[in-house]
Amino acid sequence: MNTRPRIIAIAAVSGGGKTxxxxxxxxxxxxxRAIYFDDYDLEGPEDIIDWVDRGADCNEWNIDPIIIDVKNLIDTNDLNYILLDYPFSRLHDNLKAIDLTVFIDTPLDIAMARRLLRDFRDANTEVIINEISNYISRGRMGYERMLNKIKPNSDLVIEGSLPVNEIIRVIIDEINN
Known part of the structure; x- marks a missing residue:
């Protein structure tokens, strides 16, 4: 008899280590099997900071493509786990059947440094300075508000500055318990 795979969602701020x-x-x-939020071109709010300022209602995002892929994995594969690189924990009304939500609590300075290394490696100095200025003026506030919304709605919160192997060990220990 097949049982439904356990669905595990990994959340963090951008640059926090989800992927x-x-x-x-x-x-x-x-x-x-893993599903990565950034692999989808999802319909969502045009202005992310405005969305966060209005309360960051996850239901404003159309996540139907993710839901379809989750259902297909449940229906067509003999899996033990479906892993979601997914920022919303259980806060979207259409995807609440998550068995374990993990929040990687990465300090915002580390997350910002990772984003710069990942997204702006080939950018000129002016582009990088503009990104940092936008982060200071509006972005950081948005990150903090998301921390206050997603982190408390997670089953397991792990310090994001730990080595990757340690974070994995903590998650596997939680899965096995």
């Missing part, structure tokens, strides 16, 4: 942790966890867990 890295999801990818590594996918390698460690037997019979698992």
């Amino acid at each position: 890295t942790i999801t990818s590594r966890l996918n390698l460690e867990l037997d019979k698992s």
Whole structure:
């Protein structure tokens, strides 16, 4: 008899390690598949900071493509786990059947440095300075508000400055318990 795979969502701020942790966890867990939020071109608010200022209602995002892929994985594969690199925890009304939500609590300075390294490696100094200025003037406030909304709605909160192997060990320990 087949049982439904456990759905595990990994959340963090941008640059917080969601993709890295999801990818590594996918390698460690037997019979698992990963779905990455950034692989989808989802319909959502045009102005993210305005969305956050209005309360960051996750239901304003159309996540139907993710839901379809989750259902397809449940229906067509013999999996133990479906891993979601997914920023909303259980806060979207259409995707609440998550068995474990993990929040990687990465200090915002580390997350910002990672974003700069990841997204602006080939950018000129002016572009990088503009990004940092936008972050200071509006972005950081948005990150802090998301921390206050997503983190308390997570089952497991892990310090994001820990080594990746340690974060994976903590998550696997939680799964096994």
